[in-house]
Amino acid sequence: MTKFTKIDVSSRAKAGKGAARATRRAGLVPGVIYGGKQEAALIALDPRIVARELHKPGWRSRIYDISIDGSKTEHALLREIQLHPVSDAPLHVDYQRLAEGQKVHVEVAITFTGEETSPGIKRGGVLNIVRHTVDVVADPANMPEGFSADLSKLDIHDNVRWEDLKGTEHVVPVQHIPNFVIATIAAPTVDAEEAAEEAETPEAAG
Template identity: 75%
Template sequence: MTEFTTIQASSRAKAGKGAARATRRAGLVPAVIYGARQDADLIALDPRIIVREMHRGGWRSRLYEIDAEGTKTHALMREVQLHPVTDAPIHVDFQRLAAGERVHVTVAITFTGEDKAPGIKRGGVLNIVRHTVEVMADPDNIPSGFEVDLSALDIHDNVRWDDLKGTQSVTPLLQIPNFVIATVAAPTTDDEQTPAAEG
Protein backbone atom coordinates (compact mmCIF):
# COMPACT_ATOMS: atom_id res chain seq x y z
CA MET A 1 0.00 0.00 0.00
CA THR A 2 1.26 3.46 -0.90
CA GLU A 3 2.26 5.50 2.15
CA PHE A 4 1.69 9.23 2.35
CA THR A 5 3.19 11.78 4.72
CA THR A 6 0.41 14.12 5.88
CA ILE A 7 1.05 17.86 5.86
CA GLN A 8 -1.39 20.28 7.48
CA ALA A 9 -1.94 23.49 5.54
CA SER A 10 -4.28 26.45 5.35
CA SER A 11 -5.90 27.79 2.19
CA ARG A 12 -4.88 31.11 0.63
CA ALA A 13 -7.48 33.05 -1.30
CA LYS A 14 -5.22 35.47 -3.16
CA ALA A 15 -2.29 35.04 -5.51
CA GLY A 16 0.46 37.56 -6.22
CA LYS A 17 3.54 38.96 -4.50
CA GLY A 18 1.57 41.10 -2.05
CA ALA A 19 -0.47 38.16 -0.82
CA ALA A 20 2.67 36.01 -0.57
CA ARG A 21 4.42 38.70 1.50
CA ALA A 22 1.40 38.92 3.80
CA THR A 23 1.54 35.13 4.26
CA ARG A 24 5.23 35.34 5.21
CA ARG A 25 4.55 38.19 7.64
CA ALA A 26 2.07 35.85 9.32
CA GLY A 27 4.94 33.39 9.85
CA LEU A 28 3.84 30.95 7.13
CA VAL A 29 5.30 29.79 3.81
CA PRO A 30 3.17 30.37 0.68
CA ALA A 31 2.84 27.33 -1.56
CA VAL A 32 1.01 26.22 -4.68
CA ILE A 33 -0.35 22.83 -5.78
CA TYR A 34 -0.51 22.48 -9.57
CA GLY A 35 -1.07 19.78 -12.19
CA ALA A 36 -3.48 16.97 -13.09
CA ARG A 37 -5.35 19.34 -15.43
CA GLN A 38 -6.86 21.24 -12.50
CA ASP A 39 -6.66 24.85 -11.35
CA ALA A 40 -3.80 25.61 -8.99
CA ASP A 41 -4.56 25.57 -5.27
CA LEU A 42 -2.95 28.24 -3.09
CA ILE A 43 -1.97 27.13 0.41
CA ALA A 44 0.18 28.24 3.34
CA LEU A 45 2.43 26.01 5.46
CA ASP A 46 4.27 26.10 8.76
CA PRO A 47 7.95 26.60 7.76
CA ARG A 48 9.02 24.02 10.37
CA ILE A 49 7.22 21.32 8.35
CA ILE A 50 9.22 22.15 5.21
CA VAL A 51 12.55 22.28 7.08
CA ARG A 52 11.77 18.92 8.72
CA GLU A 53 10.99 17.27 5.39
CA MET A 54 14.13 18.64 3.72
CA HIS A 55 16.30 17.39 6.59
CA ARG A 56 14.78 13.90 6.33
CA GLY A 57 16.26 13.47 2.86
CA GLY A 58 14.54 11.83 -0.10
CA TRP A 59 11.82 14.49 -0.09
CA ARG A 60 11.74 14.65 -3.91
CA SER A 61 10.22 11.17 -4.10
CA ARG A 62 8.15 11.23 -0.90
CA LEU A 63 4.39 11.16 -1.33
CA TYR A 64 2.44 13.81 0.54
CA GLU A 65 -1.19 14.13 1.50
CA ILE A 66 -1.80 17.85 1.94
CA ASP A 67 -4.73 18.54 4.25
CA ALA A 68 -5.84 22.11 3.62
CA GLU A 69 -8.68 22.64 6.07
CA GLY A 70 -10.29 19.31 5.23
CA THR A 71 -9.52 19.27 1.49
CA LYS A 72 -6.97 16.50 0.92
CA THR A 73 -4.64 16.38 -2.09
CA HIS A 74 -1.96 13.84 -2.97
CA ALA A 75 1.18 15.53 -4.29
CA LEU A 76 4.95 15.54 -4.70
CA MET A 77 7.09 18.38 -3.36
CA ARG A 78 8.78 19.70 -6.50
CA GLU A 79 10.69 22.82 -5.56
CA VAL A 80 11.54 24.71 -2.39
CA GLN A 81 12.73 28.30 -2.79
CA LEU A 82 15.05 29.39 0.01
CA HIS A 83 15.88 32.87 1.26
CA PRO A 84 19.31 33.85 -0.16
CA VAL A 85 20.64 34.93 3.24
CA THR A 86 18.84 32.88 5.91
CA ASP A 87 18.13 29.70 3.87
CA ALA A 88 14.61 29.74 5.32
CA PRO A 89 11.94 28.36 2.94
CA ILE A 90 10.01 31.18 1.25
CA HIS A 91 7.91 29.30 -1.34
CA VAL A 92 7.06 25.67 -2.17
CA ASP A 93 5.73 24.09 -5.37
CA PHE A 94 3.77 20.82 -5.17
CA GLN A 95 2.71 18.69 -8.15
CA ARG A 96 -0.74 17.15 -7.80
CA LEU A 97 -0.86 13.40 -8.47
CA ALA A 98 -3.44 11.84 -10.77
CA ALA A 99 -3.95 8.08 -11.13
CA GLY A 100 -2.54 6.81 -14.41
CA GLU A 101 -0.36 9.88 -15.05
CA ARG A 102 3.27 8.83 -14.67
CA VAL A 103 5.49 11.34 -12.92
CA HIS A 104 9.21 12.11 -12.95
CA VAL A 105 10.80 11.47 -9.54
CA THR A 106 14.31 11.23 -8.11
CA VAL A 107 14.75 8.10 -5.99
CA ALA A 108 17.60 7.64 -3.49
CA ILE A 109 19.73 4.48 -3.37
CA THR A 110 20.59 2.75 -0.07
CA PHE A 111 23.81 0.72 -0.01
CA THR A 112 24.18 -2.24 2.36
CA GLY A 113 26.81 -4.92 2.98
CA GLU A 114 29.84 -2.69 2.42
CA ASP A 115 31.53 -4.11 5.54
CA LYS A 116 31.23 -7.66 4.13
CA ALA A 117 32.43 -7.03 0.56
CA PRO A 118 35.61 -9.07 -0.09
CA GLY A 119 36.99 -6.43 -2.46
CA ILE A 120 36.69 -3.69 0.16
CA LYS A 121 38.18 -5.95 2.85
CA ARG A 122 41.18 -6.43 0.56
CA GLY A 123 41.71 -2.67 0.35
CA GLY A 124 39.49 -1.87 -2.61
CA VAL A 125 37.76 1.49 -2.76
CA LEU A 126 33.98 1.80 -3.15
CA ASN A 127 33.19 4.32 -5.88
CA ILE A 128 29.51 5.33 -5.82
CA VAL A 129 28.64 6.63 -9.28
CA ARG A 130 25.00 7.45 -8.48
CA HIS A 131 23.37 8.14 -5.09
CA THR A 132 20.00 8.71 -6.81
CA VAL A 133 18.26 7.68 -10.04
CA GLU A 134 15.67 9.70 -11.95
CA VAL A 135 12.72 7.54 -13.03
CA MET A 136 9.18 7.71 -14.37
CA ALA A 137 6.66 6.08 -12.07
CA ASP A 138 2.92 5.70 -11.60
CA PRO A 139 1.72 7.70 -8.55
CA ASP A 140 0.48 4.46 -6.97
CA ASN A 141 3.90 2.81 -7.25
CA ILE A 142 6.51 5.46 -6.46
CA PRO A 143 9.30 3.67 -4.57
CA SER A 144 10.53 5.26 -1.35
CA GLY A 145 14.04 4.13 -2.28
CA PHE A 146 16.15 1.52 -4.07
CA GLU A 147 18.42 -0.93 -2.26
CA VAL A 148 21.63 -2.60 -3.37
CA ASP A 149 23.66 -5.27 -1.57
CA LEU A 150 27.43 -4.80 -1.90
CA SER A 151 28.41 -7.84 0.19
CA ALA A 152 29.50 -10.02 -2.77
CA LEU A 153 31.57 -7.41 -4.61
CA ASP A 154 35.26 -8.03 -5.24
CA ILE A 155 37.82 -5.64 -6.72
CA HIS A 156 36.77 -4.51 -10.23
CA ASP A 157 33.17 -5.70 -9.67
CA ASN A 158 30.29 -3.28 -10.13
CA VAL A 159 26.61 -2.83 -9.37
CA ARG A 160 24.23 -1.94 -12.20
CA TRP A 161 20.62 -0.84 -12.58
CA ASP A 162 19.44 -4.45 -12.91
CA ASP A 163 20.99 -5.24 -9.50
CA LEU A 164 18.85 -2.71 -7.63
CA LYS A 165 15.87 -3.90 -5.58
CA GLY A 166 12.55 -2.11 -5.93
CA THR A 167 12.73 -1.08 -9.60
CA GLN A 168 9.96 -3.34 -10.94
CA SER A 169 7.34 -0.64 -11.54
CA VAL A 170 9.52 2.24 -12.77
CA THR A 171 11.42 3.27 -15.91
CA PRO A 172 14.81 4.99 -15.61
CA LEU A 173 15.22 8.24 -17.55
CA LEU A 174 18.88 7.57 -18.31
CA GLN A 175 19.00 6.06 -21.81
CA ILE A 176 21.97 3.76 -21.14
CA PRO A 177 21.21 0.03 -20.90
CA ASN A 178 21.88 -1.37 -17.42
CA PHE A 179 24.00 1.60 -16.32
CA VAL A 180 26.56 1.46 -13.48
CA ILE A 181 25.56 2.45 -9.94
CA ALA A 182 28.79 1.68 -8.03
CA THR A 183 32.14 -0.03 -8.52
CA VAL A 184 34.93 -1.38 -6.33
CA ALA A 185 38.24 0.02 -7.56
CA ALA A 186 41.65 -1.49 -6.92
CA PRO A 187 43.63 -0.07 -4.00
CA THR A 188 45.61 3.06 -4.89
CA THR A 189 49.36 2.85 -4.43
CA ASP A 190 51.43 5.76 -3.18
CA ASP A 191 54.44 5.95 -5.50
CA GLU A 192 56.07 8.51 -3.27
CA GLN A 193 56.54 6.04 -0.47
CA THR A 194 60.07 4.67 -0.49
CA PRO A 195 61.55 1.95 1.70
CA ALA A 196 63.38 3.22 4.78
CA ALA A 197 67.14 3.26 4.33
CA GLU A 198 68.89 0.44 6.07
CA GLY A 199 71.27 1.63 8.79
Protein backbone atom coordinates in the same frame (compact mmCIF):
# COMPACT_ATOMS: atom_id res chain seq x y z
CA MET B 1 1.67 0.01 -2.15
CA THR B 2 2.60 3.66 -1.92
CA LYS B 3 2.95 5.19 1.53
CA PHE B 4 1.60 8.70 1.97
CA THR B 5 3.11 11.37 4.20
CA LYS B 6 0.29 13.42 5.71
CA ILE B 7 0.76 17.17 6.20
CA ASP B 8 -1.69 19.91 7.19
CA VAL B 9 -1.70 23.26 5.42
CA SER B 10 -3.96 26.30 5.21
CA SER B 11 -5.31 27.98 2.10
CA ARG B 12 -4.23 31.40 0.83
CA ALA B 13 -6.62 33.79 -0.82
CA LYS B 14 -4.25 35.79 -3.00
CA ALA B 15 -1.29 35.15 -5.30
CA GLY B 16 1.59 37.52 -6.03
CA LYS B 17 4.76 38.75 -4.32
CA GLY B 18 2.94 41.00 -1.87
CA ALA B 19 0.68 38.20 -0.66
CA ALA B 20 3.66 35.86 -0.37
CA ARG B 21 5.57 38.38 1.75
CA ALA B 22 2.53 38.77 4.00
CA THR B 23 2.41 34.99 4.44
CA ARG B 24 6.09 34.94 5.45
CA ARG B 25 5.54 37.80 7.91
CA ALA B 26 2.88 35.61 9.51
CA GLY B 27 5.55 32.95 10.06
CA LEU B 28 4.38 30.61 7.29
CA VAL B 29 5.79 29.46 3.95
CA PRO B 30 3.72 30.25 0.84
CA GLY B 31 3.21 27.45 -1.64
CA VAL B 32 1.15 26.19 -4.54
CA ILE B 33 -0.31 22.86 -5.66
CA TYR B 34 -0.56 22.73 -9.45
CA GLY B 35 -1.34 20.25 -12.23
CA GLY B 36 -3.85 17.47 -12.70
CA LYS B 37 -5.85 19.66 -15.13
CA GLN B 38 -7.22 21.59 -12.15
CA GLU B 39 -6.91 25.14 -10.92
CA ALA B 40 -3.82 25.78 -8.80
CA ALA B 41 -4.39 25.77 -5.04
CA LEU B 42 -2.60 28.47 -3.05
CA ILE B 43 -1.42 27.20 0.35
CA ALA B 44 0.61 28.22 3.39
CA LEU B 45 2.44 25.80 5.67
CA ASP B 46 4.58 25.69 8.77
CA PRO B 47 8.30 26.09 7.89
CA ARG B 48 9.10 23.29 10.34
CA ILE B 49 7.22 20.87 8.07
CA VAL B 50 9.37 21.88 5.11
CA ALA B 51 12.61 21.58 7.12
CA ARG B 52 11.58 18.17 8.49
CA GLU B 53 10.82 16.75 5.06
CA LEU B 54 14.01 18.12 3.52
CA HIS B 55 16.10 16.29 6.11
CA LYS B 56 14.42 12.95 5.38
CA PRO B 57 15.97 10.78 2.65
CA GLY B 58 13.96 10.28 -0.52
CA TRP B 59 11.80 13.39 -0.32
CA ARG B 60 11.91 13.79 -4.11
CA SER B 61 9.83 10.65 -4.61
CA ARG B 62 7.62 10.89 -1.52
CA ILE B 63 3.89 11.38 -2.09
CA TYR B 64 2.20 13.81 0.28
CA ASP B 65 -1.38 13.57 1.48
CA ILE B 66 -2.03 17.31 1.87
CA SER B 67 -5.00 18.32 4.00
CA ILE B 68 -6.08 21.89 3.18
CA ASP B 69 -7.88 23.62 6.05
CA GLY B 70 -8.72 20.21 7.50
CA SER B 71 -11.13 19.37 4.71
CA LYS B 72 -10.01 19.07 1.08
CA THR B 73 -7.21 16.54 0.47
CA GLU B 74 -4.67 16.54 -2.36
CA HIS B 75 -2.07 13.91 -3.28
CA ALA B 76 1.07 15.58 -4.58
CA LEU B 77 4.83 15.43 -5.06
CA LEU B 78 7.13 18.12 -3.66
CA ARG B 79 8.72 19.50 -6.82
CA GLU B 80 10.63 22.64 -5.87
CA ILE B 81 11.72 24.49 -2.75
CA GLN B 82 13.05 28.03 -2.94
CA LEU B 83 15.49 28.77 -0.11
CA HIS B 84 16.84 32.07 1.20
CA PRO B 85 20.40 32.51 -0.19
CA VAL B 86 21.86 33.35 3.22
CA SER B 87 19.72 31.70 5.91
CA ASP B 88 18.47 28.70 3.85
CA ALA B 89 15.00 29.40 5.24
CA PRO B 90 12.26 28.10 2.90
CA LEU B 91 10.70 30.92 0.86
CA HIS B 92 8.26 29.03 -1.36
CA VAL B 93 7.29 25.43 -2.15
CA ASP B 94 5.74 23.92 -5.28
CA TYR B 95 3.75 20.69 -5.22
CA GLN B 96 2.61 18.77 -8.29
CA ARG B 97 -0.89 17.37 -7.97
CA LEU B 98 -1.21 13.70 -8.93
CA ALA B 99 -4.09 12.62 -11.13
CA GLU B 100 -5.35 9.04 -11.16
CA GLY B 101 -3.51 6.95 -13.76
CA GLN B 102 -0.95 9.66 -14.46
CA LYS B 103 2.65 8.47 -14.45
CA VAL B 104 5.22 10.92 -13.19
CA HIS B 105 8.95 11.57 -13.52
CA VAL B 106 10.68 11.35 -10.13
CA GLU B 107 14.21 11.18 -8.73
CA VAL B 108 14.66 8.20 -6.41
CA ALA B 109 17.51 7.98 -3.89
CA ILE B 110 19.74 4.91 -3.54
CA THR B 111 20.78 3.43 -0.19
CA PHE B 112 23.99 1.35 -0.12
CA THR B 113 24.21 -1.62 2.28
CA GLY B 114 26.77 -4.31 3.07
CA GLU B 115 29.79 -2.03 2.83
CA GLU B 116 31.25 -3.46 6.04
CA THR B 117 31.28 -7.02 4.64
CA SER B 118 32.32 -6.29 1.06
CA PRO B 119 35.45 -8.38 0.23
CA GLY B 120 36.78 -5.65 -2.03
CA ILE B 121 36.42 -2.92 0.58
CA LYS B 122 37.98 -5.19 3.21
CA ARG B 123 41.01 -5.52 0.92
CA GLY B 124 41.39 -1.77 0.70
CA GLY B 125 39.13 -1.09 -2.26
CA VAL B 126 37.26 2.19 -2.46
CA LEU B 127 33.53 2.54 -3.07
CA ASN B 128 33.04 4.82 -6.07
CA ILE B 129 29.39 5.92 -6.26
CA VAL B 130 28.48 6.92 -9.79
CA ARG B 131 24.83 7.71 -9.01
CA HIS B 132 23.25 8.62 -5.67
CA THR B 133 19.82 8.87 -7.33
CA VAL B 134 18.11 7.57 -10.47
CA ASP B 135 15.49 9.40 -12.55
CA VAL B 136 12.54 7.12 -13.29
CA VAL B 137 8.98 7.17 -14.56
CA ALA B 138 6.62 5.75 -11.95
CA ASP B 139 2.96 5.15 -11.24
CA PRO B 140 1.89 7.03 -8.08
CA ALA B 141 0.11 3.87 -6.92
CA ASN B 142 3.49 2.07 -6.71
CA MET B 143 5.90 4.89 -5.91
CA PRO B 144 9.21 3.59 -4.45
CA GLU B 145 10.49 5.34 -1.34
CA GLY B 146 14.01 4.43 -2.43
CA PHE B 147 16.23 1.85 -4.08
CA SER B 148 18.85 -0.27 -2.29
CA ALA B 149 22.20 -1.58 -3.52
CA ASP B 150 23.86 -4.56 -1.78
CA LEU B 151 27.65 -4.34 -1.68
CA SER B 152 28.24 -7.32 0.60
CA LYS B 153 29.56 -9.69 -2.11
CA LEU B 154 31.47 -7.25 -4.27
CA ASP B 155 35.22 -7.52 -4.78
CA ILE B 156 37.65 -5.03 -6.32
CA HIS B 157 36.56 -4.04 -9.86
CA ASP B 158 33.04 -5.40 -9.30
CA ASN B 159 30.13 -3.04 -9.80
CA VAL B 160 26.45 -2.47 -9.07
CA ARG B 161 24.21 -1.92 -12.08
CA TRP B 162 20.59 -0.88 -12.53
CA GLU B 163 19.40 -4.50 -12.64
CA ASP B 164 21.10 -5.18 -9.29
CA LEU B 165 19.06 -2.57 -7.42
CA LYS B 166 16.19 -3.64 -5.16
CA GLY B 167 12.84 -1.86 -5.35
CA THR B 168 12.74 -1.14 -9.08
CA GLU B 169 9.89 -3.49 -9.99
CA HIS B 170 7.29 -0.85 -10.87
CA VAL B 171 9.40 1.86 -12.48
CA VAL B 172 11.19 2.56 -15.77
CA PRO B 173 14.52 4.43 -15.76
CA VAL B 174 14.77 7.60 -17.82
CA GLN B 175 18.42 6.80 -18.60
CA HIS B 176 18.58 5.15 -22.04
CA ILE B 177 21.88 3.33 -21.48
CA PRO B 178 21.07 -0.40 -20.87
CA ASN B 179 21.82 -1.65 -17.35
CA PHE B 180 23.90 1.39 -16.45
CA VAL B 181 26.46 1.45 -13.61
CA ILE B 182 25.44 2.68 -10.17
CA ALA B 183 28.68 2.13 -8.21
CA THR B 184 32.01 0.31 -8.45
CA ILE B 185 34.61 -1.01 -6.03
CA ALA B 186 37.81 0.67 -7.23
CA ALA B 187 41.32 -0.66 -6.57
CA PRO B 188 43.12 0.88 -3.56
CA THR B 189 45.22 3.93 -4.29
CA VAL B 190 48.95 3.79 -3.53
CA ASP B 191 50.28 6.46 -1.24
CA ALA B 192 52.71 8.64 -3.16
CA GLU B 193 55.23 8.78 -0.30
CA GLU B 194 55.20 4.99 0.10
CA ALA B 195 55.81 4.60 -3.62
CA ALA B 196 58.75 7.02 -3.47
CA GLU B 197 60.28 5.16 -0.50
CA GLU B 198 59.98 1.82 -2.31
CA ALA B 199 61.71 3.32 -5.36
CA GLU B 200 64.69 4.35 -3.18
CA THR B 201 65.26 0.86 -1.71
CA PRO B 202 68.23 -1.24 -3.03
CA GLU B 203 65.82 -3.82 -4.41
CA ALA B 204 64.00 -1.20 -6.40
CA ALA B 205 67.22 0.38 -7.60
CA GLY B 206 68.36 -3.01 -8.94
